[in-house]
Amino acid sequence: MAKKDYYQVLGIPKSAEEREIKKAYKRLAMKYHPDRNQGDKTAEGKFKEIKEAYEILINEEKRSAYDQYGHSAFENGQSSNTYSTFTSSADFSDIFGDVFGDIFGGNRTQRTKKGADLCYNMEILLEEAVKGTKKEIQIPTLQKCKICYGSGAKTGTKPRVCSTCHGKGQIHIRKGFFTVQQSCPTCHGKGSVITDPCNVCRGQGRIETYKILLVKIPPGVDTNDRIRLNNEGEAGINGAQSGDLYVQITVKKHPIFEREENNLYCEVPINFTMAALGGEIEVPTLDGRVKLKIPYETQSGKLFRIRGRGVKSVQNRNQGDLLCRVVVETPVNLNEQQKNLLRELGNSFNGFRGEKNSPRSKRFFDGVKRFFDDLTR
Known part of the structure; x- marks a missing residue:
């Protein structure tokens, strides 16, 4: 079944600005959230669709790729829709964190941070660009530690709640008539402190490694085209979602054509x-x-x-x-x-x-x- 246009999913025009996208997402996400529609599979599917559309259109690079190539821009790798189960606190925090996090500085975004997007420059022959091909690439990356599963804590232990900010990740300092909010100096905004760090990642939750990926090059690509691989970028901090990998295409000069x-x-x-x-x-x-x-x-x-x-x-x-x-x-x-x-x-x-x-x-x-x-x- 063909996917619906992301702009139609959110009910916004293609010229919509960031503020309009966030406003539309908040309204629809609150309406169809599974916690508000217990047992309603239709609402759950609608919420996944809304979330996927928002994640693409709110990101400038992903939106540009979608505007240029449509859904085919994201054929490599898994779908943007990675939700299988829902928890009330996490999902509602996502909604308000995405829309109002830059204003109020919600503490969830301090504890976890999505991994960075990566870019890989690939040079291919004209014949490969015209007919399409598959390429194996090896990239350096930060991956979630398989020993502590990204928590940074030694096996059998857990990070403890920060005693300075009491798990909020932020503290309030009074200066005259004003109260200033800033990151906790003890946990550096994480809300927790690792007293017994993992021996492999040394408390970072991520390790430096290389990985080999198979990239499908669709027929017809040209120089400066980008292919996006979902969740193949750097691993997120404290178990957060990984970033994406963008493969930047350059077609070699041909001796005849x-x-x-x-x-x-x-x-x-x-x-x-x-x-x-x-x-x-x-x-x-x-x-x-x-x-x-x-x-x-x-x-x-x-x-x-x-x-x-x-x-x-x-x-x-x-x-x-x-x-x-x-x-x-x-x-x-x-x-x-x-x-x-x-x-x-x-x-x-x-x-x-x-x-x-x-x-x-x-x-x-x-x-x-x-x-x-x-x-x-």
Whole structure:
């Protein structure tokens, strides 16, 4: 079943600003939250849909990718919808933390922090970009510690509630008539203190490691396109959600073809005999060779279109064309017999301004003559 448009899910226009997105999300999330609709599977599915749409549209990079490629921008990796069960306190905290956290500084966001997004630069061949491929990549990353499961505490122990802020992660300091709220200096905003840290991650909850990922490159990608892999970035702090991995595509320069949007261009040299008399040549495509008929009296720079031999669009799957630009090549390394034949041919033209055989030259030099005649009047 096709996914609904994220803007329609939140009931906002595509030009909506951040404040409008947050407002729409808060209203819908409160309405369909499972804790308010116990046992209602429809409401639970609706809440997942709303949450997924919000997480994409509130993030500038993810929203840009969605606007450009739609849902296909997130085909690699798992879906943004990772909810399977719901707990009242955590989910309502998510709603108000996302919408009002920057104003009131809710303590939940102090305790956990989503992992950073990562970017991997990948260089691929034009053939791979056009046809699609799969690539294995190895990236350095911070992963959740498998010993303490991200808590940072030694196995069999738990972090204790901070005695300074009593688990709030923040303290209030009175300065004259004002009360200032700031992060707790003891737990640094976490709300808890690890007295017996994990021996593997040393209390950090994350460890430095490398991981190998298989990236699916869809057909039709181009330089500066990005492929998003959900939750493959750095692990979050204190067991929070991991960030995302963005694979930045760069297509190598091809020795024969140049790409412009979904069309491919190439230059094909022909000798002046074929240009004058016509003939048939073989031209390269990314799928093999095809025959191209050259009509007689073809001029240098003439563009021939071979339909359906370009790039298939990654957005609408329309197929581009191959455009071959013929270049009439001046012969070199001529022997005396060949030179004499050319002289004889040239003489038959009655000079290089011959009206019958070289109409373009005649028009040019006639124009030059009129130009200088006008200057001397």
